Amino acid sequence: MELNEKQRLILDAAEKLMAEKGFDGTSVRDIAEEAGVNLAMISYYFGSKEKMMEAMFAQRSGYYKLQLESMIRDKELGPMAKMERLIDQYIEKLMNHQAFHRVLVREQMVSGNKMITDHIQELKKQNQALIREIISEGQKKGVFKKNIDLPILMMTLIGTISQLLTTQHFYKEINGLQDMPADEFQKHIRKKLSLHLKKIFHAILSNEA
Amino acid sequence: MELNEKQRLILDAAEKLMAEKGFDGTSVRDIAEEAGVNLAMISYYFGSKEKMMEAMFAQRSGYYKLQLESMIRDKELGPMAKMERLIDQYIEKLMNHQAFHRVLVREQMVSGNKMITDHIQELKKQNQALIREIISEGQKKGVFKKNIDLPILMMTLIGTISQLLTTQHFYKEINGLQDMPADEFQKHIRKKLSLHLKKIFHAILSNEA
């Protein structure tokens, strides 16, 4: 779907506010004001608040589509190196779109909008299918263990990153990092996350002792 | 705070509905109907919807208080055995109070109610202080690694469980478990989670190869 300038303004405003207050906690008047457009434009362009949300997911959920295809076929990279790149891709994707990810986490919990949850589910399936290829390759080469439970492993990957995203204010305080500049903190935390998750994946996947 | 029968009915109804629809997505009329009480009783007993939520957290957040003290002093248990019990306690606590945990996850993400987020933060700090004791003991005995980043490890613990809680429908479908009875599924998933997380903790904490 092609978006014009006004539509983009509206979705940006909606994403920002809904990341803070949630769908029901954000009124269309708040969104219109934040976007600097007239209230009626939301219905005019999207039909309704609900459909505006759907448009937002259609527009943004591509964030979750990983750039994996070419990497998977790469003959130079070993399976573990591929998994490490995968981890970093997930960290980048989720951290670079924190606001949208918050909206998504909320929406995922609700039994709510079928169109949206189906959309998310489909993306997850596609990603898992690709990752499974890497794992199969690793098992065939004997560097990965047999009997790997990918869905649970993905829960640790996404769950750990999500948990950081939703509680980073806690993390800052508990580590006395309130005064660290925002971008420096982002770098710091991504590095930590990356090392931590790679250690975990290595322990779960690798055949070596 | 002591609760009478009506107050309990109200909080139970509120918890159930807010786990599904969130705070803003749940009206006091919905809550009153679900609880089978008159609409005005919510203001009458709690003062407001907001304060009702605070009462709910005051009442339920004890779920997150682990029964660790006595176990920590236990001379029979090694540090790794203690960590394993810790993992199982977290799994039990969060899984046994799924509805409340959903409400908490949502509320945690919002900048919203200071009283509630402070309460949560305080509980986390207390728990982490206790866990740190176990880790120090393990390090002193030489069975745990030095330089363990506890906050990140806790993110993996809580994040993995939370991710499962918020996406279990997806997990069911991807594993073809839609027809498994609910209680059997709960058992199945707790067992898997437990083994998975213990493997991770062992890899991160243990000094052995």
Added chain:
DNA sequence: AGCAAAATTAAACAAATGTTTGATTTAAAC
């Protein structure tokens, strides 16, 4: 039984909600 406090109720309240309307302005096409 009589009384005071607590509990319960239906109704009313003002404010906020998502959406629509109908008029007006802007832009594009001829």
Added chain:
DNA sequence: GTTTAAATCAAACATTTGTTTAATTTTGCT
């Protein structure tokens, strides 16, 4: 320059929201 459609706007709309009111019922106590 006129015409036609798209875009923009303030106002109005009907619901829904959380809360309060004022009357009534129930409860506990003497």
